[in-house]
Amino acid sequence: MPSQKALIRRPGPRLAEGLVTHLERTPVDVGLALEQWEAYASALRTHGWETVEAEPADDCPDAVFVEDAVVVFRNVALIGRPGAESRRGETAGVEEAVARLGCSVNWVWEPGTLDGGDVLKVGDTIYVGQGGRTNGAGIQQLRATFEPLGARVVAVPVSKVLHLKSAVTALPDGTIVGYEPLVDTPSLFPRFLAVPEEAGSHVVLLGGGKLLMAASAPKTADLFAELGHEPVLVDISEFEKLEGCVTCLSVRLRELYV
Ligand SMILES: NC(=O)NCCC[C@H](N)C(=O)O
Numbered sequence: 001m002p003s004q005k006a007l008i009r010r011p012g013p014r015l016a017e018g019l020v021t022h023l024e025r026t027p028v029d030v031g032l033a034l035e036q037w038e039a040y041a042s043a044l045r046t047h048g049w050e051t052v053e054a055e056p057a058d059d060c061p062d063a064v065f066v067e068d069a070v071v072v073f074r075n076v077a078l079i080g081r082p083g084a085e086s087r088r089g090e091t092a093g094v095e096e097a098v099a100r101l102g103c104s105v106n107w108v109w110e111p112g113t114l115d116g117g118d119v120l121k122v123g124d125t126i127y128v129g130q131g132g133r134t135n136g137a138g139i140q141q142l143r144a145t146f147e148p149l150g151a152r153v154v155a156v157p158v159s160k161v162l163h164l165k166s167a168v169t170a171l172p173d174g175t176i177v178g179y180e181p182l183v184d185t186p187s188l189f190p191r192f193l194a195v196p197e198e199a200g201s202h203v204v205l206l207g208g209g210k211l212l213m214a215a216s217a218p219k220t221a222d223l224f225a226e227l228g229h230e231p232v233l234v235d236i237s238e239f240e241k242l243e244g245c246v247t248c249l250s251v252r253l254r255e256l257y258v
Pocket residue numbers: 018019020021062065067068084087116117118162163165166242243244245247248
C-alpha cells in the first residue's frame with residue numbers, strides 16, 4: 001500500500017520579507033501566519049496525510065512555500081533551481097527530506113530554472129508553465145527526467161501570475177480549474193472549468209473527493225460542492241499576501257513505498 005506523506009516546512013522569522021511580484025506589498029502578521037500554517041498542516045493530517053517537516057531554511061523568507069523547491073513524479077524527485085535568486089538556499093533541506101523519504105533525486109542545472117509551482121500533474125500529463133520563474137532550459141530538463149518514466153510534458157505560457165498553479169489546478173476527475181482572466185491560454189487544456197474567484201483556482205486533492213481550498217474563495221467552494229466535491233476550507237490570508245496559495249505550502253507524495 002503506497003504511503004500518503006505531505007512534505008511541509010515551518011514558516012521562518014523573516015516570512016514578512018517574502019517576495020511579492022504581482023501584488024502590492026501589505027504587512028504580514030508572522031504570528032498569525034504560524035497559526036494558519038499549523039491549521040493547514042492539521043487539515044492535511046485530519047484527512048489521512050502524514051506530515052513530514054523539511055529542515056527550516058530561516059535565512060530564506062519564502063521557504064514555507066516548499067512546493068517550489070521540488071517536483072515529484074512516482075518516486076523520482078527533481079530538485080528545482082528557483083527562478084528567484086533569494087530562494088536558491090531553500091533546495092538543500094528539501095533534497096535531504098525527499099531522499100530520506102525514499103525518492104531518487106535529480107537536479108535542474110544552470111542555465112535551467114524551474115519552480116515546482118509551475119508544474120501541474122494530471123495523471124501522466126505534466127503541465128509546466130514557462131514564465132517568470134521557469135525557463136525553457138528548465139522545461140527541457142523536466143522532460144528529460146520524467147518522459148522516460150512515462151510522463152507527457154506539456155509546456156504552457158504563463159504571463160499574468162507568478163506560477164502556473166497560481167492560475168490553474170485540477171479536480172479529481174482531471175478537469176482543469178482556473179480564473180479565466182489570469183489564464184494565458186485556457187484552450188490548451190482538454191477540459192477547462194472557469195471559477196469565479198482567483199483563489200478558487202487552487203485546490204489540493206485530499207482524496208475521497210475532498211478539496212483543500214482557501215477560505216477566500218467561498219463562491220468557488222459552493223460551485224465545487226454543487227458538483228459533488230467536498231471543499232475543506234483553510235484561512236491562509238497571511239500567505240496570500242505573499243502570493244502563496246494552498247498548493248504551495250506542501251508537496252504531496254502518494255507513490256512512495258517506505
Ligand atoms: N507555488 C507558489 O505559488 N508559490 C508561492 C511563492 C510565493 C513567494 N512569495 C515567491 O514569490 O516566490
